[in-house]
Amino acid sequence: MAKEFQVTYDCADPGALAGFWAEALGYEFDAPPPGFDTWDAALDAWGVPADQRNGASAIHDPEGTMPRLYFQRVPEGKTIKNRVHLDVRTAPGLEGEERMAALGAESERLQALGARQLKRNDPEPPMSQGFIIMADPEGNEFCLD
Secondary structure, three states: OOOOOEEEEEEOOHHHHHHHHHHHHOOEEOOOOOOOOOHHHHHHHOOOOHHHOOOEEEEEOOOOOOOEEEEEEOOOOOOOOOOOOOEEOOOOOOOHHHHHHHHHHHHHHHHHOOOEEEEEEOOEOOOEOOEEEEEOOOOOEEEEO
8 A cells, every 4th residue: 555755855944945835836835733723823822932933834735636745944055966856747748849838938937936947958859858957946956847
């Protein structure tokens, strides 16, 4: 039986990075715990100081089919290339110029949200249909595929 999983990001600003990925993927922020109208109300009740309230954030697929993403603050910055990364399936089934145009449009949308385009890899059939390598606002690589 398959196991449910989440993808966890170590980062400097969990709230901001969760916001970027929520916009990028069409995800939503996790709701506050039962009995609280907001996360601030829950954190107040638990006595969490204001300077510690951005220690973690989580977002989920509103349809419940894709993995949850969890963001946790760590003291060190990113220093090397990711060993694991997300491929954001932007143009499945598209080929050639139509595919690269769709990837380019998504790259521009994400750049407006704070991402950077690192490299465009044009199609090289039969091994590659083309993709774009991006970095999120904290430098974590991902691909538009």
